Amino acid sequence: MEQKFKRIAVKIGSNVLARRDGTLDITRMSALVDQTAELYKAGIEIILISSGAVASGRSEIQPQKKLDSVDQRQLFSAVGQAKLINRYYELFREHSIPVGQVLTTKESFATRRHYLNQKNCMTVMLENGVIPIVNENDTISVSELMFTDNDELSGLIASMMDADALIILSNIDGIYNGAPTDPASSVIREIGQGKDLSAYIQASKSSFGRGGMLTKTNIARKVADEGITVIIANGKRDHILVDLLQHPDETVCTRFLPSSEPVSSVKKWIAHSEGFAKGEIHINACATDVLNSEKAVSILPIGITHIEGEFEKDDIVRIIDFQGKQVGVGKANCDSRQTLEAMGKHGKKAVVHYDYLYIE
Numbered sequence: 436m437e438q439k440f441k442r443i444a445v446k447i448g449s450n451v452l453a454r455r456d457g458t459l460d461i462t463r464m465s466a467l468v469d470q471t472a473e474l475y476k477a478g479i480e481i482i483l484i485s486s487g488a489v490a491s492g493r494s495e496i497q498p499q500k501k502l503d504s505v506d507q508r509q510l511f512s513a514v515g516q517a518k519l520i521n522r523y524y525e526l527f528r529e530h531s532i533p534v535g536q537v538l539t540t541k542e543s544f545a546t547r548r549h550y551l552n553q554k555n556c557m558t559v560m561l562e563n564g565v566i567p568i569v570n571e572n573d574t575i576s577v578s579e580l581m582f583t584d585n586d587e588l589s590g591l592i593a594s595m596m597d598a599d600a601l602i603i604l605s606n607i608d609g610i611y612n613g614a615p616t617d618p619a620s621s622v623i624r625e626i627g628q629g630k631d632l633s634a635y636i637q638a639s640k641s642s643f644g645r646g647g648m649l650t651k652t653n654i655a656r657k658v659a660d661e662g663i664t665v666i667i668a669n670g671k672r673d674h675i676l677v678d679l680l681q682h683p684d685e686t687v688c689t690r691f692l693p694s695s696e697p698v699s700s701v702k703k704w705i706a707h708s709e710g711f712a713k714g715e716i717h718i719n720a721c722a723t724d725v726l727n728s729e730k731a732v733s734i735l736p737i738g739i740t741h742i743e744g745e746f747e748k749d750d751i752v753r754i755i756d757f758q759g760k761q762v763g764v765g766k767a768n769c770d771s772r773q774t775l776e777a778m779g780k781h782g783k784k785a786v787v788h789y790d791y792l793y794i795e
């Protein structure tokens with residue numbers, strides 16, 4: 436087998452694992468496990484991000500009274516995740532491959548300490564030949580602080596674990612250049628950097644999914660910009676995983692071409708931490724120009740016009756240009772009070788150092 440990728444993250448969407456009636460499609464799951472085992476035995480390190488907890492719990496339990504959406508998610512995922520991981524455990528055991536469960540929440544990515552702790556957990560699993568099977572801990576996730584869907588989670592995991600590729604398996608062959616149901620539409624096979632896809636994406640999403648194609652494309656672009664190949668393919672197609680790696684040219688999918696410029700590990704974390712930003716740093720036209728140039732520059736007080744919000748040193752802040760457009764995300768080198776004091780002055784230390792600045 437061609438070994439272009441040494442480490443891959445594979446996201447298996449709810450719709451790949453759920454049948455039309457919401458029950459777990461064991462045949463599909465078993466086929467995907469067989470393929471994962473084949474790749475594993477060929478020496479590829481694999482991290483699975485698997486949805487399906489809510490979908491598999493739904494068919495297991497009939498609530499006594501009508502439940503609101505939060506109660507439903509908590510109840511179904513508590514029951515369903517146990518069922519899901521048990522299935523994976525049994526199916527991988529037939530290949531003598533150990534697996535481990537990693538349940539996480541969005542907040543666990545907020546601080547660098549938590550982030551590195553999770554990274555360490557999965558690194559030690561991979562070093563010991565264990566396949567991590569990751570899902571959101573839906574039982575304790577707070578609605579406002581949930582991942583948009585598991586596409587977002589899979590992007591974070593691929594980035595955190597420095598994967599060479601992220602394969603997102605959905606119930607569709609890739610991104611169509613029109614409505615997927617329109618016979619005139621076809622799958623876009625390759626997407627280069629900076630391509631705007633918004634005109635193609637329909638608001639529709641599949642029956643058990645949470646995010647839809649728009650989140651998939653946004654995440655895919657961001658992750659590819661960090662130098663990771665992203666592939667969107669149909670998890671319901673037989674042999675898809677192995678085909679994608681063995682016969683990439685003949686296998687229908689959408690491939691986001693990765694940036695050739697490497698992004699440091701800490702910048703990857705910052706790039707995905709935007710949701711935790713505590714404040715905004717507004718910069719003037721001159722600072723915007725320098726930031727957009729090829730040069731490696733930090734945000735200095737002289738280029739700052741004003742700030743929004745209160746932040747501490749090491750908090751995540753958004754960088755806003757003179758036209759009000761967000762141009763980046765960074766880790767503050769000082770708190771908001773010190774920034775206000777230094778703002779507009781020459782010869783002061785950087786408010787966001789280049790090493791902790793991710794330009795979009």
Ligand SMILES: Nc1ncnc2c1ncn2[C@@H]1O[C@H](COP(=O)(O)OP(=O)(O)O)[C@@H](O)[C@H]1O
Nearest residue numbers: 448449605610611635636637640641644647648
């Ligand atoms: N241009 C497009 N190309 C492909 N799929 C699209 C497009 N626009 C909208 N979609 C919808 O996105 C769905 C897949 O996203 P989603 O429901 O989030 O799946 P998953 O549960 O696998 O994450 C497809 O089933 C399709 O209905």
Ligand SMILES: N[C@@H](CCC(=O)OP(=O)(O)O)C(=O)O
Nearest residue numbers: 449487488489584585644645
């Ligand atoms: N954590 C949830 C997955 C929710 C979700 O957004 O799934 P998906 O539509 O596959 O990205 C579950 O296991 O049911």
